[in-house]
Amino acid sequence: MSDVHAKNILLIIDPQNDFHTKDVNNKHATLSVTNSENDATNIVKLINSGKFNEIHVSLDTHTENHIGHSGFYVKGHVPFGFYNDSVNAKKRDDIPDNYLEKYNELHIAKRGGNYQMWPDHCINKTDGHKIYKSIQDELNKSKNVKYHIKGQNELTEMYSIFSATVDPADIFEQIDQKSPPVNKNSDYDRVKGVDSYEEAINSENLETTMNDGLIEHLLGNGNTVYVCGQAKSHCVADSIIDLLNAIKQRGLSGNVVLVDDASSPVLLPGEINGNSKLMEGAQERINEAATAASDNNSRYKTQHTDAILSLSFGNMPGGKKREKSRKLKDKKNKKMTKTKNKKMTKTKNKKMTKTKKGTKTRGRR
Numbered sequence: 327m328s329d330v331h332a333k334n335i336l337l338i339i340d341p342q343n344d345f346h347t348k349d350v351n352n353k354h355a356t357l358s359v360t361n362s363e364n365d366a367t368n369i370v371k372l373i374n375s376g377k378f379n380e381i382h383v384s385l386d387t388h389t390e391n392h393i394g395h396s397g398f399y400v401k402g403h404v405p406f407g408f409y410n411d412s413v414n415a416k417k418r419d420d421i422p423d424n425y426l427e428k429y430n431e432l433h434i435a436k437r438g439g440n441y442q443m444w445p446d447h448c449i450n451k452t453d454g455h456k457i458y459k460s461i462q463d464e465l466n467k468s469k470n471v472k473y474h475i476k477g478q479n480e481l482t483e484m485y486s487i488f489s490a491t492v493d494p495a496d497i498f499e500q501i502d503q504k505s506p507p508v509n510k511n512s513d514y515d516r517v518k519g520v521d522s523y524e525e526a527i528n529s530e531n532l533e534t535t536m537n538d539g540l541i542e543h544l545l546g547n548g549n550t551v552y553v554c555g556q557a558k559s560h561c562v563a564d565s566i567i568d569l570l571n572a573i574k575q576r577g578l579s580g581n582v583v584l585v586d587d588a589s590s591p592v593l594l595p596g597e598i599n600g601n602s603k604l605m606e607g608a609q610e611r612i613n614e615a616a617t618a619a620s621d622n623n624s625r626y627k628t629q630h631t632d633a634i635l636s637l638s639f640g641n642m643p644g645g646k647k648r649e650k651s652r653k654l655k656d657k658k659n660k661k662m663t664k665t666k667n668k669k670m671t672k673t674k675n676k677k678m679t680k681t682k683k684g685t686k687t688r689g690r691r
Contacts, residue, residue, distance in 0.1 A: 332548035333379035339555030344447040344454035354454035357447040361590040368588040368631040384487035386448040472519035473526040486564035490534035545580030559591035563608035570615035
């Protein structure tokens with residue numbers, strides 16, 4: 327049963343330059359997602375709508391030596407492809423024997439396919455890591471925004487904001503070796519996140535286990551979590567699946583909505599927009615998790631941006647109060663604009679009058 331204090335929460339997954347189309351403001355884009363510029367337009371609309379009690383933003387954050395990048399391997403890899411023994415047999419000397427083999431086995435078990443090799447992307451403190459400009463500009467105007475970093479642990483992929491695809495500790499247990507210690511001295515609170523992008527890039531989060539605290543915060547009290555961002559086939563899908571699994575496993579009362587036109591899948595070479603093989607697999611896993619979360623799939627649905635924007639404030643948690651506040655703000659802005667226009671018109675008229683007088687005087691001379 328939904329609580330009277332239920333919230334609407336916007337969860338924006340990895341809205342970073344490297345996942346967006348190159349343009350005048352974004353010259354990096356090493357892993358551009360087709361249609362991402364249109365997704366960004368809709369994300370801006372969602373942020374600007376004022377319909378959300380909280381906004382949470384995840385940031386894919388890597389080093390050159392991440393397992394999905396060439397720096398992890400002595401031999402390197404092709405720009406876009408899949409793991410295979412013949413290409414990647416020569417790993418770094420500091421990686422235990424059989425690590426990649428076990429990693430790939432567990433990856434297949436969880437995601438249904440070999441792990442992927444990517445062009446270097448979202449390297450911390452680079453332009454590619456920054457949030458896409460139009461989205462960041464709108465976030466800067468908003469309150470109650472939290473930023474969460476993920477993917478800093480070089481030994482595993484972390485598509486989901488909540489957990490790693492494969493927990494390195496599970497691999498080290500299988501190969502009977504001690505897992506490298508995770509830095510527990512970091513000031514970063516992975517449940518609360520941080521208040522700004524600047525704080526995020528100076529934070530460290532090497533944790534790979536399920537972020538139960540953040541999930542409980544988002545899905546507690548009958549909250550509805552609206553998920554958007556990039557890419558739908560990977561980080562968005564895995565985040566949604568973690569949320570749906572939590573509803574089932576821990577009896578959480580929240581709901582999950584995928585904003586379908588504010589997220590797009592990764593396309594393999596030769597694929598066209600709207601036909602992603604990777605998304606087909608992701609959708610099957612989402613459907614399975616949604617069915618498990620509730621018998622009639624009532625806890626998960628997809629919606630378009632316009633449908634969400636058309637919802638009246640009064641029908642959303644805390645909406646009446648925010649509607650009143652927004653109307654007062656709009657009224658104030660209109661009044662300020664009207665006053666400003668009057669002043670500009672008055673100043674312009676004075677200048678025109680002064681110019682006319684000066685012209686007449688010069689004419690008499």
